[in-house]
Amino acid sequence: MTSAASDTLPPSTPTNPPRKRAGSRNFFARHWRGDYSLARSYWLHTALMQFGVVALSAGVTHALAHNAPARAASSALLLIYAMGSALWVWAVMGTWRSAERQQGRNRLTGASNLWPLVAKVMIMLGAVGTGSRVITDIPRLGAHLRTALGEQAASPFTVMPQRDGRAILFNGGMNDGAADALEAALQKAPNATAVVLRSEGGWLREGTLVADVIRRHHLRTYVERACASACTIAFLAGEDRAAAPTARIGFHRPRAVGAEHDQTPGATGNELWRAYGEAGLPDAFVRRVQGTPFDQMWFPTAPELLTNHVVTRTSPGGEYATMATQLTTREALAAELRSAPLYATLERKYPAHFSRLIDTVWPKLQRNATDAEVTALLRDQTGKLYRALIPTAPDALLFANAQLTLEQAQALQRVSPEACVAYLDGTPGASAAAARLPRTLVTREQTLFSDMMQAADPEHAPVVTRAQTLPVLQLAVAALPLDEQRVLTLPALRHAAPPSERCRALIGFARSILALPETERALALRGMYADAPGPDA
Template sequence: MRRGWAKGRTWTGAGVVMACLGLAGMAGALTPAFGGLSRNLEAVLDTSPDGPPARVTLGPGGRDVRLWGDLNDGTAERLRRLLDANPGVTRLHLTSDGGLVDEGAAVGALAAERGLTTYVPDYCVSACTLAFVRGRERLIVADSRLGFHAPYEPGLFGQMIPVDSSDERGRYLAAGLEPAFVEQALATPSRDVWIPDPARLRAAGVVTGVVGPGDLPDSTLDDDDSPGGARAAVLRAVDLLAAFASRRPGVLDGIAARYRDSYRQGRSESDGLDLIRTEAAGALRAAFAGADDATLAALGRLVLDAMAASGSEESCRTIGRDGDLLAVAEALPGRRGGVARMRALLDRALAGPAPIVPDAVPHARPPSPGCAELHRRLAETLARGDALRLREALFGRNARRLEASARPGEP
């Protein structure tokens, strides 16, 4: 849920606490005397700022700073200290759903003073936009979200009390934003959020450029670049990998570690996603290399269904020629249903022993037949029940070695 932004201190949670305790609970908590009410009210109502302090960290190579989280007291001062210690920083990545107006304005003042480019890789809402619009250049990705609404002060019981927005109006206009845009932004009720599309943002002077996911360093782990954070990001990118979590966690942890290294090297989001998908595809192929013949036959039928549903010659050939099992799951009608079918087969494959997969043997790829021919060959192989030929059809010329390594105890 996106929260609002307030002038002065942001007080959140009071209304929730009141609702949870109920009138009787509140009466009991506040009964001793009205003299104790003023001293204990903040503790009783939980009127502390919402969320943990923003995470402010130096990015790979010392060229950018990553700010993630609520703009609470001291955020701008921590940013200032980090910038003082790292004069080579040229860009500020912002991912925040808001916070204190004064902190947002102070972060923006630092961006303007240091000549920083501001960049929103995901979302920047409410007070965060006061920081974003002060950038020398102001960049977003096409699906980034900038959210605007009127400022407010929180009431004693959590209500949003409208306040004069002339300060915010002046800050937006001074940053060069179109007056009509500013009026619409500040006319948006405090409980709502207006998220303009990139074209509107550019026309109003809010954004100076829209970049692609391959243009700037990845910001996916700005909130948590620990091994656990990388693991969670990998699972969000390819949820099929969750099948490895209990049966072969080392596979999942290895992919997460290599993705974390990619992030820390400053590689782009596109590079990181490509790495995850390539590693995931390899993990799926290795898992199915040791599967029993019945599971492999079921996989073959799934591949046939995906080829038929792929919708284009190119995607069909990618599935039938390259054996991209992620593409198989994604091509099936109703993507979630395709993933579920693949997951069920993957669970069966992972129930067996883990194969020892040898390095791939490089070889020149022969000219690939068309989709219809690939489909016909796979269908005929399934009909014959030839397990080895099926492995070759699914995994290529390395299939014999894959099969042998997957079952080292067999003659």
């Protein structure tokens, strides 16, 4: 039985009543919940912080673009972009919740909800703008993602000392690691004094690093085929800069990774223009480069390259043993020749001649011959077949060959009268003279030779002797001025006349033959080559 007093006692209470759980004091958590005031959340946490993130990311991206490989720079940019996006979501969500809390308090106190409403509208407008920018950035981010995963700006490169040790062959794009590879190759070839460049371009930063290596080792630079875009930075670092007549050195405006338009990428582009200026390129030349879109390429002519100090000297071509370095087997030599339409036609039409050509050239490569020596040998060997086919070709090709020869002689006349005479007379210096021909004329000659191999018919061609053509040739000589007739007909003057006079007389004789009526013209041209050996000789 309990006492009555006990019935009047209040229910027992715990000695430690439960407390209300306190919110986290973490700054990021408090902002996310909207604990801070609307003014602080909007202006300090969102606006000011976003501005700071943009400035910081711009600075970091700029620093990485100049001091890190493209892969690292793109990876960092993607990381910064992802962190910036997450921070933006955190900032606007916290500000939105702060605005809602402010609206709740204002309803209780009867205060105006204008500023919370304005803040929400601004957040929504900002979200629309941010979403639009993200959609616009997708292609650029995709390009950076591919770069971060290892995609490079150009084809893979190889860097190797040439077999004679005189030069380093750089073949391929200015991709990440190109400068380190060049430095390593130079350690293996301490006597190398030049870099032979074959590159379509690549990263501007890597081109600048390659240029630093070239400058530090006081190397010469040389282009036989092509050097374009970022490769030009490396080329201009050479103390001596030369390009073969067939070389193509290309310039255009640079573009940042993933950029939709070919706009100069800020400070990187400024560095490019500064590098061109330090190399001595005139302002007008640089402006021409700046005006060339990224998806186009400007290839200045040989005189333009020399006049604007892109090259420091003209080169006859073939200065180094590049072919000997790359073509290390007979099969590689055959494949290289076969890749050219001219030699592919030669193998198909005259396989025995193609096989003898390989037999003749291969020993030269094994002895580390320069490209000039190999090219001269190729021209000499194919020239024998060319001369043998001319008398058996259709009239149209016969006349085209005569016109081409005249234009080649005129081109060489502007370069050197001695080269003009050697080329027209077919002396031992003819191959060296032919190496100085413009690219367009060389291409026309190869195309004509290929057509001639296809169309010539040695078995059914009319037989023409020199005796039959002598009256026609005399008629062509008679049409020349007297001084040119004397140079061509008098034995005492034939070799004693200055090269300039002899070149002029030979060019006049070629023009005179082309001016003959078609029948006499064909007879004269066939007779001039009548004593050439047959194609299988």
